[in-house]
Amino acid sequence: MSRNLPDWIVDLSTPASIAGLGKKAANLAELAAAVEGARTPRGFALPGATLAPFIHGYRREISSILRSGLSSSRTHREIEALMAAAAPPLVDGLVELLDDRFDAGTLFAVRSSAHPVVGGVQIAEDSEEHSLAGQYSSFLRVPREHVPQAVARCCASLFNARSIEIFDVANDESYLDSTMTVLVQEMVEASVSGVMMTLDPIAAADGTNVLGIEAAYGACEAIVAGKTQGDLMLVDRASRAVVERQIGSKRWRVELPVYSGSDAGESLVPVPDSLRSVFALSPDEVAAIAELGLRIESHFGPPQDIEFVLDARRNVVITQARPITTLTKENSQ
Structure with missing residues (x-):
């Protein structure tokens, strides 16, 4: 039987987990609890207050x-080696909790949600003022026994x-x-992944009110890092009609x-021509994802930059939602 959560960890599927988390974690927790139809990966968060004594x-x-x-890169390596050698004490309890709540062999995504203090002022990652997208470390496909080290490396x-x-x-x-x-979330193995801007910044600059979706096969890193050209869909925000489709x-x-404790490189695998020649998302999936994106925007307020994956059953899972920081105030209204 699953036990109750200890007080130093929060469940990312309940409204109670919002307070005291970084913006990235808080957004995911709020999505799971408050936005109809929004699925997020199952998991937990170690709040800043929990990890502060370790850091x-x-x-x-x-x-x-x-x-x-030392150079900045060498400085980071020295600090990371120092902290990764002795993972946060409470994380051992997290491994036991993961054993209790998840099936044997489950892999996890261990992701950062930072609270940096700059000039004496704490700023929020993934806020309207500061995106800091990709600035801090995340580790994917982590076996439970390597979770403590991955947590320490996120802190470093x-x-x-x-x-x-x-x-x-x-x-x-x-x-x-x-x-x-x-x-620390259950890793969702993506059949398709994508990025959605609920108000496309380029179109908005020309006064066009459309939502943009880019999608491709496999993990979202291919799109985010510019390693492949995904399909592009533009959806009218008012009518929900697809106004443009380009096959990538x-x-x-x-x-x-x-993950085995070191940074083994990812592999780029060729996509068969039979899949490249068709859209990664069906028209119904595009419509459902666009509708979900606009519900997320309606809940949070400003237009959102959203990352999503389709799992093996093609359920849409939201892995990140943050305000778009490249819009002018006039265009974001």
């Missing part, structure tokens, strides 16, 4: 490394090369007050390795 316990060592004169990514450089971390003592929420090359899909 701040290395304050002196991290400060010394930041001031050592507060001090990755990009953050060190853009936030001038070595000269901002307050950045050491930053914390990290880490999401979909030459590659990304194949993700099982």
Whole structure:
């Protein structure tokens, strides 16, 4: 029988899990609880307050490394090695919880939701003001025994090369007050994945009120990282009619390795011509995804940048939703 959750962890499928989480985690929790038809991956979050003692316990060592004169990438490697060698103490309890709640052999996505402090002010990842998309680490297809190390590496990514450089971390003592929420979710093996802008920024700049969807086969990393050209669909936001469809090359899909503690590279696998020549999403799926996207926007307010996957049964699962930060205030109304 499944036991109750300990007080240092929150369920990402209940409204009670929203408070105290980073924006990424809070959005997913709120979606699962409040938006009709929105599926999100099952899982939990370790809030910033839970992981703060672990992160701040290395304050002196991290400060010394930041001031050592190493390159930003070498600095991150040193900090990551330090923190990954001793995962957060509470995470061992998380592994037991995962054993209790999920089938043997389940793989997990371990994802960051940061609370960086810059100039003494905490900023929110995936907020309207700060996207910070892709800035902090996530680890996919993680076996339960490697979850503790992946959590520690997410925490260490507060001090990755990009953050060190853009936030001038070595000269901002307050950045050491930053914390990290880490999401641990069941990995959804994607048959199709995509990105949806509930108000397409390029079209909006010309005064056109359409929603944009790009979709391809396999994991969403292929689209997000620009490794393949997905199909493009533009949907009129008022009538819900598809006003433009372009079939993408979909030459590659990304194949993700099982995480083993190191950064084994992903593989690009050729997509058969028979699949490349047809749209990855059916017309009914496009309509359902667009409708869901507009419900999500209606709930949160501003137009949304949404990542989604279709699982093996072609159920739509939302893996991320955040405000679009490239719209002008006039275009986002």
